[in-house]
Amino acid sequence: DAKTTQPTSMDCAEGRAANLPCNHSTISGNEYVYWYRQIHSQGPQYIIHGLKNNETNEMASLIITEDRKSSTLILPHATLRDTAVYYCIVIGNEKLTFGTGTRLTIIP
Amino acid sequence: SQTIHQWPATLVQPVGSPLSLECTVEGTSNPNLYWYRQAAGRGLQLLFYSVGIGQISSEVPQNLSASRPQDRQFILSSKKLLLSDSGFYLCAWSPGLVGYGYTFGSGTRLTVV
Secondary structure (H helix, E strand, O other): OOOOEOOOEEEEEOOOOEEEEEEOOOOOOOOEEEEEEEOOOOOOEEEEEEOOOOEEOOOOEEEEOOOOOEEEEEEOOOOHHHOEEEEEEEEOOOOOOOOOOEEEEEEO | OOEEEEEOOEEEEOOOOOEEEEEEEEOOOOOEEEEEEEOOOOOEEEEEEEEEOOEEEEOOOOOOEEEEEEOOEEEEEEOOOOHHHOEEEEEEEEOOOOOOOOEEOOOEEEEEO
């Protein structure tokens, strides 16, 4: 599976949009981009995933560049409950392998 | 709907004692099953995954083993626990099709003393 690179940490003001970047320059054609988040002492929670097109659901939006080498997860109106570690994962087979993720802190 | 059950939620075991953590999935058949471990302050490490009954793939050499005696049951075991086995253990399942999500259990926090 392709490796991903994310910033170690980010802050975002409550009520503002949180934009979390992810680089996956070695992604191959059949690999999907998944985003999960983990709130302290809980199991990872699925947020969104995509292949080529931008995606939106009730939690977030996923913007994938045309060359698919990077993506951005957007939380449109961040709340304090969005404070968590966010993982960007690229997968094309059975294994879901986590990197170190981005620790997002929402500031009141 | 599909659900995943993992127990116990917390466990304190002495060094050298055996371990058995169980994970079951309901509402689906032939799922892919996974065991992850998260040491304190660290990321999630994939330990084992299984694509079918009796089929176990190990990702890292360690003091643990996994078994899948039934289609929707995944067990993590150890014969003799080490202090370094402490951590947060998570079970997950997926339909086995790329493009479909992975669902995690609530985890077991194991402390080896």
